[in-house]
Amino acid sequence: MNTLLNGSLHGEEAVSPNAGVMPDIIPKAVDTQRGVSVRYVSVSANAWYVLRASYGREIKARDLLIGMGVYAYVVQHYEKKEVQGRKKKVLVSLLPNLVFAYMPKDKAENYVKGPTLLASLVSYYYNHFEQDEHDAEKNPPLIVSEKEMISFIRATCTNSEHLKVVDMDKCRFLSENANKMVEVIRGDYRGVKGRIARVAGQQCIVVSIANGRWNISTEYIPTPYIRVID
Numbered sequence: 001m002n003t004l005l006n007g008s009l010h011g012e013e014a015v016s017p018n019a020g021v022m023p024d025i026i027p028k029a030v031d032t033q034r035g036v037s038v039r040y041v042s043v044s045a046n047a048w049y050v051l052r053a054s055y056g057r058e059i060k061a062r063d064l065l066i067g068m069g070v071y072a073y074v075v076q077h078y079e080k081k082e083v084q085g086r087k088k089k090v091l092v093s094l095l096p097n098l099v100f101a102y103m104p105k106d107k108a109e110n111y112v113k114g115p116t117l118l119a120s121l122v123s124y125y126y127n128h129f130e131q132d133e134h135d136a137e138k139n140p141p142l143i144v145s146e147k148e149m150i151s152f153i154r155a156t157c158t159n160s161e162h163l164k165v166v167d168m169d170k171c172r173f174l175s176e177n178a179n180k181m182v183e184v185i186r187g188d189y190r191g192v193k194g195r196i197a198r199v200a201g202q203q204c205i206v207v208s209i210a211n212g213r214w215n216i217s218t219e220y221i222p223t224p225y226i227r228v229i230d
Contacts, residue, residue: 029072038071040102056097064118072099074095076093077159100149155216160218183226194208205218
């Protein structure tokens, strides 16, 4: 699905401090089995739903969604694994069993609860910190803001082996910017917003979504590529 290659950070032109991540630079979602592709387009009626796939079937669920014209995203990265006695880089899910899907509420309800093949694979990931507006005894499906999700995709679509899921309580945030948001203004991670931290001895950007429910650190980002957001 992720078609953006992880190229060099060097030799890039700086962008305007006001430039952000626009939907047209988010990579296409591609169903590799059927060759179907869906480009991300911002639509006011749509929302980013978090779906929980059963038994590690997030890739199958993602491909079904893409085949139905829904922009769907699974966070992946490369890991070194032993395959038939040899070390190889293998693409695996960084957040197992999770699919992020951009669609309107009626489609989400039909795909997740209706008589569809997808409904046998996924369920909503519920927001346990809020109450459903129609039923106080229930929790609503978890929705990630579009701004957060775009930055999150931009930060993770490289599939870099250096991407890591991190515990915010164990991150070493740089003291001078510990409580400040920053933005990457150059290189492959341009437009990514988060907080500067040192992870495994390297200066990275930690990107969070859903009020810190999921936090992922990028690979090394040079200081000149970062600006503090006012």
